[in-house]
Amino acid sequence: MAAMDAEADPSSSLASSSRPTPPAYRIFLGDTEGALKLFHAQCASLPDSFQPPLPELLKISGDDTDKKRRAAGDGAVPGPERAVQKMASGHLQGVGWVIAIARKDATIDVVLPPAADAPREVPASPQQALLLVSITHDKMKPGLQRWVGLAVGPEGIYACTSAGNFIYASLSSDATSSSTRPKLQVSHVQRLELPEPLQSLVFHPASDPTHFLYGGEEIPLSLWHLQTALSPESRGNDGEEDDANGEGDHAAPNGEEKHSNGSNGTMNAKMRKRKRQAEARAKAKELMWGEVWRAKNLPNDSLSLPQRPNILSISILPSANPAASSNEISTPPPLTIVAGTRDGLVRIYEPASGVRKHTKEVRVVLPGQGALKLVTCSGTNEDEVVAADSAGKLYAVDVSDSGRVKYQWKDITGAITSAAPLPPPEYASGRSSESPLLFTTSFDRLLRLHTLPTSPSELVKGSHARGKNLYSAFTGGAGVVASVWDGVVPRVSAEDEAAAEGDGDESMRSRRNGGAHRGQGSDTEGSEGEGDEEEVWQAMQEVGQEDGKRRSGRIRDARKNSSGGEAVLNGAGEEGGEDDEAVKEAKSKRGKKGE
Numbered sequence: 231m232a233a234m235d236a237e238a239d240p241s242s243s244l245a246s247s248s249r250p251t252p253p254a255y256r257i258f259l260g261d262t263e264g265a266l267k268l269f270h271a272q273c274a275s276l277p278d279s280f281q282p283p284l285p286e287l288l289k290i291s292g293d294d295t296d297k298k299r300r301a302a303g304d305g306a307v308p309g310p311e312r313a314v315q316k317m318a319s320g321h322l323q324g325v326g327w328v329i330a331i332a333r334k335d336a337t338i339d340v341v342l343p344p345a346a347d348a349p350r351e352v353p354a355s356p357q358q359a360l361l362l363v364s365i366t367h368d369k370m371k372p373g374l375q376r377w378v379g380l381a382v383g384p385e386g387i388y389a390c391t392s393a394g395n396f397i398y399a400s401l402s403s404d405a406t407s408s409s410t411r412p413k414l415q416v417s418h419v420q421r422l423e424l425p426e427p428l429q430s431l432v433f434h435p436a437s438d439p440t441h442f443l444y445g446g447e448e449i450p451l452s453l454w455h456l457q458t459a460l461s462p463e464s465r466g467n468d469g470e471e472d473d474a475n476g477e478g479d480h481a482a483p484n485g486e487e488k489h490s491n492g493s494n495g496t497m498n499a500k501m502r503k504r505k506r507q508a509e510a511r512a513k514a515k516e517l518m519w520g521e522v523w524r525a526k527n528l529p530n531d532s533l534s535l536p537q538r539p540n541i542l543s544i545s546i547l548p549s550a551n552p553a554a555s556s557n558e559i560s561t562p563p564p565l566t567i568v569a570g571t572r573d574g575l576v577r578i579y580e581p582a583s584g585v586r587k588h589t590k591e592v593r594v595v596l597p598g599q600g601a602l603k604l605v606t607c608s609g610t611n612e613d614e615v616v617a618a619d620s621a622g623k624l625y626a627v628d629v630s631d632s633g634r635v636k637y638q639w640k641d642i643t644g645a646i647t648s649a650a651p652l653p654p655p656e657y658a659s660g661r662s663s664e665s666p667l668l669f670t671t672s673f674d675r676l677l678r679l680h681t682l683p684t685s686p687s688e689l690v691k692g693s694h695a696r697g698k699n700l701y702s703a704f705t706g707g708a709g710v711v712a713s714v715w716d717g718v719v720p721r722v723s724a725e726d727e728a729a730a731e732g733d734g735d736e737s738m739r740s741r742r743n744g745g746a747h748r749g750q751g752s753d754t755e756g757s758e759g760e761g762d763e764e765e766v767w768q769a770m771q772e773v774g775q776e777d778g779k780r781r782s783g784r785i786r787d788a789r790k791n792s793s794g795g796e797a798v799l800n801g802a803g804e805e806g807g808e809d810d811e812a813v814k815e816a817k818s819k820r821g822k823k824g825e
Contacts (some may be wrong), residue, residue, distance in 0.1 A: 459520025
């Protein structure tokens, strides 16, 4: 009943959720009702009786639609027409760390979240996030198209829709604003038309990007240089080369010789077919302006039909040497790209190696049993990714040379919508760090915090190994579809560490004493209770054995009666017994049949 009340009115839990117990990760959430919430994911050693707080609903000040909605009495939640589809974070020059929220109604809200130590105007009142600017994509069709990519740059916002409408909105300070709070305005917008339909588009790096890559069910993976793609296309050199070559023979883009138009009349059908095939290959290899690499198409299937890429999600693994990243226009950066497909595969690409085909392929889900809707790095090493399918299963996949599913997590009933790897907390005592963590959201309206085993000894041997879920928390409202971590690693003080260890020792003693700390008996009584329990189990086993013998004896009696035997044995092997009446009844029936 308490959960239902919290779902009906998320603001009723503000008093309890607004006082988080440090240390905790600050994670901002966006749900299908368009609300922005703040969740404090506590990370220290937690007792068994720990109850995570509900997320706190953030009020967005400066939102005109919010004012109209409140004036009409529609409540504090925007509604499904302004559902959140994507969230991203980054630093804007002159403003600080902001959050970009891409909504279903073709708008992008750039908000300034409250600081961790921001004071409240009224005790137990909801915290506020300041709306800096709202960007509208005039070419997006709400309901028919969705946002597939979003990033925050130092001077603007990058975004792309499933129809391939890519925009860069440059932001500047609003000089006409009379408010003391910072306000922004859109100075100009740059557009780029990409192939459609797209399923996923990611930026590298996630904040202040230099490259982006996209893919879809029918669109192969493609890597682009961001600034070059947005700059005007230069064709001066190409025109000079065409003039120099004239109408004579010249080299095609694929290196094959291209003949003049005068020889087309003497070509037979076979030669014309070869020419068309060569032109098609050259066109496929030709990169667009700003494109630095494109994956090769998959080979045809057994029926000689082309295979689709079936890309649903894309992620970039952390590089072992980030300083080696190149900003050259024509050189792909040393990235390891992971793509999750509709047919349950994880494909690995390495553009810097010069190979257009995928270098590895790992089967995660059996064909027809689910699609990989989400892939992301685990944060433990560059050879492990986390993949989630459409059936609520979460896997840790080893993408090294072994290429296998290492383990998975249990007790997840809803499809995963977002995942954020978190580094382990820092301890003031200087003790060794714990394993990294993973925060996930799902359609079952639960928020989960998982552990990521780092050493082989922590992994259970066998194919049924599973990761651990530290705890789960209710969203207090609609399902969460996007999440953003503020990037601040919590620090555990010596006092918090000692208190957590004390709670852990107390819970361990309570389990050992069988509830003695709750006034249910001493250690001796607990041991006596364990002895009585063993006697009960032993007696139940003996009764079961006797029942089994009796059943087997009855089966033998029935077989002998059916064959006309006169001797009847009971369950103990003795003549006569409890089944005499049943035997007599069987004999009388046989006599009647003989007559």
